[in-house]
Amino acid sequence: MRSIIFANYSAKDTRRLGATMDVEQSYVRFLGNLILNLWDCGGQEAFMECYFTAQKDNIFKNVEVLIYVFDVQSQELDKDLHYYQSCLESILQHSSHAKIFCLVHKMDLISEDMRETIFAERQNILTDLSKPLQCSCFRTSIWDETLYKAWSQIVYQLVPNVKGLEKTLTNFAEIIDADEILLFEKATFLVISHCTRKAHRDPRRFEKISDIIKQFKLSCSKLTAAFQSMEVRNSTFACFIELLTPNTYVMVVISDPTISSEVTLMNIRNARKVFEKLEKDVARN
Amino acid sequence: MVDTTSPHVNDTSGENNNDPSIAFMRPRILLTGLRRSGKTSIQRVIFTKMQPSQTQFLESTPQLVTNHFSCGSFINFQVQELPGQLHVFPSSQSSSVTGETNEQSSSYDDDASHMLGNGYDMERLLKRCHAVVYIIDAQDDYSESIARLNMIIQLGCTVNPKIRYEVFIHKVDQLSEEAKSDTQRDIHNQVRDRFTDTGNELDHWPSTPFSSNTNSRGVLINFHLTSIYDHSIFEAFSKVIQKLLPQFGHLEYLLNYLLTASNIEQAFLFDIQTKISIATDSSPTDMQMYELCCDMIDLLINMSEIYGQPNGNDGDEIENDVDYDPTNGQEMNGIHSAAEDLYQNSSRAIDQQCYSETTDEPAFNVFDSMSSSVIKLTGGRALYLKEINHHLALICVLREEALAKQAIIDYNVKQLKDSILKL
Numbered sequence: 039m040r041s042i043i044f045a046n047y048s049a050k051d052t053r054r055l056g057a058t059m060d061v062e063q064s065y066v067r068f069l070g071n072l073i074l075n076l077w078d079c080g081g082q083e084a085f086m087e088c089y090f091t092a093q094k095d096n097i098f099k100n101v102e103v104l105i106y107v108f109d110v111q112s113q114e115l116d117k118d119l120h121y122y123q124s125c126l127e128s129i130l131q132h133s134s135h136a137k138i139f140c141l142v143h144k145m146d147l148i149s150e151d152m153r154e155t156i157f158a159e160r161q162n163i164l165t166d167l168s169k170p171l172q173c174s175c176f177r178t179s180i181w182d183e184t185l186y187k188a189w190s191q192i193v194y195q196l197v198p199n200v201k202g203l204e205k206t207l208t209n210f211a212e213i214i215d216a217d218e219i220l221l222f223e224k225a226t227f228l229v230i231s232h233c234t235r236k237a238h239r240d241p242r243r244f245e246k247i248s249d250i251i252k253q254f255k256l257s258c259s260k261l262t263a264a265f266q267s268m269e270v271r272n273s274t275f276a277c278f279i280e281l282l283t284p285n286t287y288v289m290v291v292i293s294d295p296t297i298s299s300e301v302t303l304m305n306i307r308n309a310r311k312v313f314e315k316l317e318k319d320v321a322r323n
Numbered sequence: 324m325v326d327t328t329s330p331h332v333n334d335t336s337g338e339n340n341n342d343p344s345i346a347f348m349r350p351r352i353l354l355t356g357l358r359r360s361g362k363t364s365i366q367r368v369i370f371t372k373m374q375p376s377q378t379q380f381l382e383s384t385p386q387l388v389t390n391h392f393s394c395g396s397f398i399n400f401q402v403q404e405l406p407g408q409l410h411v412f413p414s415s416q417s418s419s420v421t422g423e424t425n426e427q428s429s430s431y432d433d434d435a436s437h438m439l440g441n442g443y444d445m446e447r448l449l450k451r452c453h454a455v456v457y458i459i460d461a462q463d464d465y466s467e468s469i470a471r472l473n474m475i476i477q478l479g480c481t482v483n484p485k486i487r488y489e490v491f492i493h494k495v496d497q498l499s500e501e502a503k504s505d506t507q508r509d510i511h512n513q514v515r516d517r518f519t520d521t522g523n524e525l526d527h528w529p530s531t532p533f534s535s536n537t538n539s540r541g542v543l544i545n546f547h548l549t550s551i552y553d554h555s556i557f558e559a560f561s562k563v564i565q566k567l568l569p570q571f572g573h574l575e576y577l578l579n580y581l582l583t584a585s586n587i588e589q590a591f592l593f594d595i596q597t598k599i600s601i602a603t604d605s606s607p608t609d610m611q612m613y614e615l616c617c618d619m620i621d622l623l624i625n626m627s628e629i630y631g632q633p634n635g636n637d638g639d640e641i642e643n644d645v646d647y648d649p650t651n652g653q654e655m656n657g658i659h660s661a662a663e664d665l666y667q668n669s670s671r672a673i674d675q676q677c678y679s680e681t682t683d684e685p686a687f688n689v690f691d692s693m694s695s696s697v698i699k700l701t702g703g704r705a706l707y708l709k710e711i712n713h714h715l716a717l718i719c720v721l722r723e724e725a726l727a728k729q730a731i732i733d734y735n736v737k738q739l740k741d742s743i744l745k746l
Contacts, residue, residue, distance in 0.1 A: 243629050250625045257618040261611045263700040270623055272631040273693040291630055295693065 039107070039143070040064070040078055042180055043189050043226050048256050049180045060085055061097065069197065069223055069230075069285045069317075090124045094132075098125075101133040103192060107141045110148060110156065110177075119167060126171060137195050138173040140164045141188055146179040153177065186245035186252075190228045197230050199320045206316060207233040214305045215297070217275075220244065220289040221282070227251050230286070236293070247289070251279070269299055280306050283314045350567040353448055354404040355475070356458030357468050358383060361493045361551070362404050365458070366390060368551045369560055369597050370402075375551045403448065449479045454487045454567055461506050461548075462494045469513050476514075476544070488544040489563050490514075496550035503548055511546060554614045561600040561613075574602035574743070581719075581739050582606075585732045588704075589720040591616055592743075595624070595690055596714060616718045619706055623696045627689035690716075699723060709736050711743055 041047035041055060044066045058080035066074040077097065079089060089097055106125060112118055122140075129136050142160050145153055157177040164175055176188035194200065203221065211219045211233045218238065221231040229244045240246075258265050267280045275293045280303070282288040288309075290302060354362050364378035370390060390402040449455070455475060459468045472490065479486045492510060495503050547559035565571050578590045582604050589612065592602040598617045694710040705726050707719040717736060726732070 240629060246629060247626070250622060254618055254622050257615060258700065261615055263702050263704065266699045266701055268622075268696065268698040270626045270696045271693065272627050272689060272695075273691045274632070275627075275630045277626060277630055
């Protein structure tokens with residue numbers, strides 16, 4: 039998962055990843071000046087035992103987000119839950135303010151009609167187990183867009199001043215009369231903020247769009263080029279994806295086909311200054 | 324090995340158009356090769372957007388399958404896929420042919436003109452087709468395959484000298500670059516050798532490298548390296564179709580004109596559904612650009628699926644979006660599989676089914692007359708896509724500076740569109 043979201047792997051590429059040995063630390067640049075310190079902990083039993091004893095202080099201190107990944111096909115659910123509980127205890131002890139996410143992963147191996155029920159079941163077990171802490175559960179798979187949904191929510195928690203961002207986006211949308219505006223982080227193309235003025239029938243569209251664009255980015259990279267901006271239109275809509283600030287991309291969807299592209303692009307250009315200023319203010323604080 | 328378990332659908336003929344003149348003009352491609360060489364996979368991947376990994380589960384094709392492929396009023400194809408289990412019978416057994424008698428591989432050399440297999444008359448098929456696409460499995464031992472190819476070419480020369488032969492050296496995804504060129508050279512030589520061996524009156528081929536070979540009788544044979552796991556199969560098939568298209572010369576001329584008039588670097592005319600390029604301009608293209616254009620089409624269609632639905636669909640919640648898949652593209656509407664009954668002598672004719680397959684309807688209702696897209700890449704290049712008709716899109720590659728004169732380009736493209744529609 040980490041490779042796909044942060045290192046531009048495609049789902050097929052992940053086959054060549056080996057098992058993670060002990061803890062792999064990586065630093066990921068997010069939104070320009072934010073650096074995420076990602077600790078990818080190997081899941082082998084030997085390591086797990088170690089985490090809760092010798093390395094406990096090291097690993098569980100100063101944690102902002104805990105992401106626990108469950109393999110939905112695991113035969114040893116009790117053992118998994120036991121480890122999860124140990125994690126929770128350590129978190130409670132060292133970083134009680136951390137946000138907790140549980141990902142029920144590899145859902146593609148379950149047949150479609152069973153997915154909702156199995157996930158609901160797991161979700162119940164996990165929320166019960168996590169009390170008094172609160173956890174958010176997601177079902178994921180690297181082969182579809184559910185991966186992006188979960189990670190979008192995760193990084194959403196980490197974006198500074200996300201409320202201010204949303205307010206500005208809403209203003210922007212009102213002014214240019216857009217149906218919808220999405221804000222993406224540049225490297226991972228995860229949706230970090232959005233404003234919807236016209237209801238849309240597909241609740242899963244954000245992650246789908248992340249997925250679509252990521253796929254295209256991957257194919258562009260084969261030509262050693264990257265895309266800078268794009269515009270897609272048809273008789274019922276027009277959608278523009280442009281760089282907004284050095285770290286974010288914006289997607290504007292307009293359903294009035296009479297508004298010419300130039301007008302919207304100009305509006306986006308003007309809005310850039312506002313958003314850049316917003317980002318700088320946040321960085322300063 | 325006639326499949327008697329399939330349902331017996333009513334006996335409509337494979338032709339969709341009742342107009343005899345259009346049916347006559349429809350180029351026919353005969354797709355053949357040994358069993359398990361990959362013919363059905365190729366058809367499925369190109370025409371019905373099957374994922375390449377799924378093709379492992381396809382069963383052997385028992386009968387002749389006909390695909391009608393149409394993108395617009397003037398481009399029509401018929402692709403006939405001959406099953407690989409061809410048995411060869413000497414002519415004396417023609418009256419009692421069924422599927423069960425033994426194959427006699429040693430009879431390759433004689434009575435080629437009466438080759439009958441599973442009830443199909445090769446001679447008739449060859450007479451009516453314009454191109455033969457022969458698939459050779461590069462991962463297998465291909466000597467038998469080449470022998471069959473030579474026989475077909477021999478038969479074809481006597482029956483219909485205007486046929487083009489396209490040889491797809493298939494399944495090369497596992498081979499290294501060196502192995503690929505070795506295989507190609509080897510097959511090329513073997514085909515030439517076998518020809519001279521049989522002692523026919525075909526002159527020696529001129530020793531030009533691989534792309535096109537003609538001997539003094541004008542037999543046109545081309546070789547392509549292909550694989551369904553990347554875009555090479557689309558590119559190869561595009562080239563085959565481009566050569567068969569009667570309007571190709573005219574389209575190429577139009578595209579070249581567009582290039583000079585609007586300062587564009589490259590232009591392609593694509594069929595949206597199958598991502599085959601129907602026409603390109605005269606400049607050389609590389610496969611990466613072709614792949615990028617295919618991806619651009621995917622992007623356009625996927626985004627349009629999400630946001631560009633015709634009004635009236637709002638308000639319905641989508642719970643399970645089974646159709647969506649960014650890597651596959653949209654599922655096709657209205658595709659059924661086809662088989663055509665060509666063998667009329669035997670009483671077994673009743674068992675051979677006919678169901679019709681057509682790709683005439685517009686596949687994507689979100690791809691409408693105002694569909695267009697502009698993608699700017701780093702390095703100053705841009706891709707520009709514009710709809711031509713329900714099935715076709717024009718994709719141009721140009722410099723970003725040239726895009727500044729977008730109004731002129733739009734006008735030129737509109738003129739192009741009108742000319743194409745008039746064709």
